[in-house]
Amino acid sequence: MKAVGVTPNQKTISILEHPAPELEADDQVRIRTIDVGICGTDREICTFVYGDPPAGSEYLVLGHEALGQIVELGSEVENLKVGDLVVPSVRRPCTDHHCVPCQNDLQDFCSTGSYIERGIKECHGFMTESFVERERFLTYVPPELRDVAVLMEPLTIAEKGLTQAWAVQKRLPWIRHEENGKPTGKGLNALVLGAGPIGILGAMKMKAAGFNTYVYSRSKAPNPKSEIVESIGVNYISSLEVPVQELPNIVGSIDLVYEGIGVSGVAFSVLSVLGLNGVYIYTGIPAPGGPMPIDANNLMRNIVLKNQAIVGTVNADEASFKAAIKDLAYFKKHWPEAIEAVISKRYALDSCRELLLDRATGIKNVISFE
Ligand SMILES: NC(=O)c1ccc[n+]([C@@H]2O[C@H](COP(=O)([O-])OP(=O)(O)OC[C@H]3O[C@@H](n4cnc5c(N)ncnc54)[C@H](OP(=O)(O)O)[C@@H]3O)[C@@H](O)[C@H]2O)c1
Ligand SMILES: [Zn+2]
Ligand SMILES: [Zn+2]
Structure with missing residues (x-):
């Protein structure tokens, strides 16, 4: 069976032969892969800064944003059937019985750090013709969402982010x-x-949740990304045209920031314009680098005097996957062209090296296994 794998010892990225997986437990299902999204995490793994193969394997099969169709069921699978479309989650709980989050199906908050992640950390991913997964780590996808369901996993980041924001704003x-x-x-x-993808899906989520929503990003409008966000009634602002300090003049009081750029200088600069009682959700993961100067006095004064809250969020729980299904259905109903335009193009497996190694293009590139 073909798979896209990285071999860190040899610093290679290749299409390799990977054994076809078989059911090993009664609660597992075998899934035929349909779509796998490529994101910055995959591209970073290909620079060998992280990404660990499972124990005993030289290589790690990539891919953590997937849609597949069930082809075989274990005898104890309760709620899924052959032919169903499913999206797998990424993180698997650690084995420490004292890890309260993992013992409660909240491995996104794992408190030992010994979790594993499919396609990222010590567990093969989904960029292969088929894979096996336990029922509890799969979310059922209605057939009408098939063409956009590969966007579910990146959308779960916004789902969890907003859930966290509401928890704070209670x-x-x-x-x-x-x-x-x-x-x-x-x-x-x-x-x-x-x-x-993180920003656009986040903007869709915030808009659907009723916020008066703005996107602040780099490229000047019009461009394909600004066109998508403006088509759903979200205002697009280019950082090349509007400095951070002017944002409150355009937005008004900034009640919530959902950060999806991963550039710490810009992200902390925007913290300086967060409004009174505002909440700031960080999702971006900056590339490793040296220390970054920030206006600490001003930031600290604001955080205190404006009752601000700052939350980091990573990965997502089952509730976020369920919410993402509902929201994808909402996006598809209200903004069908916009949500479809987030997927720039579907490629055959043979294009994987260019997609992973060349300069990033498009918004969300997808490898199709059909
Ligand atoms: N927390 C989590 O669980 C989680 C999960 C997935 C991803 N992430 C992180 O989320 C972040 C975004 O992911 P993505 O896949 O959406 O990344 P992406 O495709 O690289 O998009 C980044 C966006 O930020 C804009 N940008 C970059 N530098 C900027 C600057 N200096 N000023 C203003 N805008 C700037 C880019 O503008 P242009 O359009 O002009 O290039 C682009 O639109 C990454 O840091 C990623 O690691 C976190
Ligand atoms: Zn991803
Ligand atoms: Zn844990």
Whole structure:
């Protein structure tokens, strides 16, 4: 079976022969791969800064953003059937029985750091013709979402991010005007940093949640990314045209920042314009580098005097995957062209080396196994 793998010892990235997986437990299913998204994490693994093969393997099969179709079921699988479409999650719990988050299916908050991640850390990923997974790590995808479901995993980052923001903002009871039991962003301003897949999907999530939403990213408009966000009623602002300090003049009080650029200088500069009682959600993972000067006095004064909260968030739990399915359906209903345009192109497996190693192009590139 063909798979895209990195071999860190030899510093190679190649299409290699990988044994076809078989069911090893009764709660597992075998899945035929349909789509696998490529993201910055895959590209970074290809520079060998991280990305560990499983014990006993020289190589790591890449891929953590996948959609597949079930072809075989273990005898104890309860809620899935052959032919169902599914999206797998990425992180698997650690084996430490004292790790309360992992013992409670919240391995995204693992407190030992000994979790494993498919396609990233000590466990093969999904960039291969088929894979086996336990039922509990799969989310059912309705057939009508098949063409966009590969975007579910990056969308879960925004789902978890906003859940975290609401948890923090429970401290402000007056903005918890709830609709159908859910908090709403109505009357609040959200600023999303970056217009890559994380930023665009984050902007869609914030807009759908009712926020008056702005995207602040680098390239000048019009460009394909600004066109997507503007088509859903989100305002696009280029950092080449508007300095950070002017953002409050355009946005008003910035109640929420959802950061998806991974550039620490810009991200901390925007923290300096976060509004009163605002919450700032960091998701970006900067490339390793030397110390970065920040205006610490000003930032600290604001954080205290403006009652601000700063939250980092990584990975996502089962609830975020379930929420992402609902939101993808919402996006597809309300903004079908915009959500489809996030997927720049589907490529055959043979293109993987260029997609992983050459300069990044497009928004979300996908390897299709069909
Ligand atoms: N926390 C998590 O669990 C998690 C999961 C996945 C990804 N991430 C992180 O999320 C971040 C975004 O991921 P992505 O895949 O969306 O990345 P991406 O495709 O590289 O997009 C980054 C966006 O940021 C913009 N940008 C870059 N430098 C900028 C600057 N100096 N000023 C203003 N805008 C700038 C880019 O603008 P242009 O369009 O002009 O290039 C682009 O739109 C990354 O750091 C990634 O590591 C985190
Ligand atoms: Zn990814
Ligand atoms: Zn753990």
